[in-house]
Amino acid sequence: MANLDTVDIKILELLQQNSNRTTKSIAEELGMTTSPIFERIKKLEKEGYIKGYVAVLNQKKIGLKQTVFMGITLQGHTRSYLEKFVTQINNFPEVIECHRVSGNFDYLLKLVVEDIEAYEHFIISKLTLLPYLGNVQSLITLSTGKETNEINLSRLQ
Amino acid sequence: MANLDTVDIKILELLQQNSNRTTKSIAEELGMTTSPIFERIKKLEKEGYIKGYVAVLNQKKIGLKQTVFMGITLQGHTRSYLEKFVTQINNFPEVIECHRVSGNFDYLLKLVVEDIEAYEHFIISKLTLLPYLGNVQSLITLSTGKETNEINLSRLQ
DNA sequence: TATTTATACAGCATTTTATTCTTTATTTTT
């Protein structure tokens, strides 16, 4: 695919908002028939523009009410240790994101836990067991104004 | 719904991984027929456990290669100003998350941009126009070890 | 310029899935 045209971008925008829409309804919105829309979606999937389709859950309703960010600095920085650290961090079910960053920390983590108590438990019984841990800073989410996975594609047009 | 049973949790886990699976294939995996699975999914949607279904895009392939986190401190803290700040921040297409946090910052943002240059442009031409801005700290993502929206539900069982 | 080739899409046919309904078994309540 040379590049994405207007129709492709529109399809991606719609599927980011609701991936359960029928091909037909997308086709109608774009003033086309189902087949070209169907074929374009398959192409976007095949060529990797679309990584997949997922259900988004209501964390709070499920009992996981607390989001926490952690800035972590390590004391050692050997390659083998960094890799080990990432592997272990990724295995914790509480951790949903783990980014190596430049700036005032080495790593930034995003966690989802039941509540503050569960977070404290995570720190005591899991995190602090990791060696070479340096400075650890917690950012406890009080409220969330925006939290989406939707990438704004208007910039591409 | 009193609460989620084992089958509900399993369904949620599967739909978090791939929401395009057919009812039939989920039913087969769980050793049931399609109708109960179908009804359970509808119930989970209706009662708000499932917020929606979305396509996950390949950011890099689309040309948005850089993720950045920003810790922001405000100088003023009147209610009306905080609200205005959040509203304006949420309107920036670059910002995909905006959390009010306790800790060393007032707000933590997550942004997705083309590259560092685009990030600099965001700061100069958008962010710094906001009044009452205090300390701003950037955490530039170098690499990402884990980045998922999938909530681990094994904790609930 | 004429001719071929590739691309995109409409429209229809077919297969597969989603959805609804009925019946039966099981559990819960009284």
Added chain:
DNA sequence: AAAAATAAAGAATAAAATGCTGTATAAATA
């Protein structure tokens, strides 16, 4: 123990996905 509620199987129907054919338009080639 009887009645009511719940859960699921199985079949029937509606809707959607998927594939195919033909046509128009654009791009490439001679």
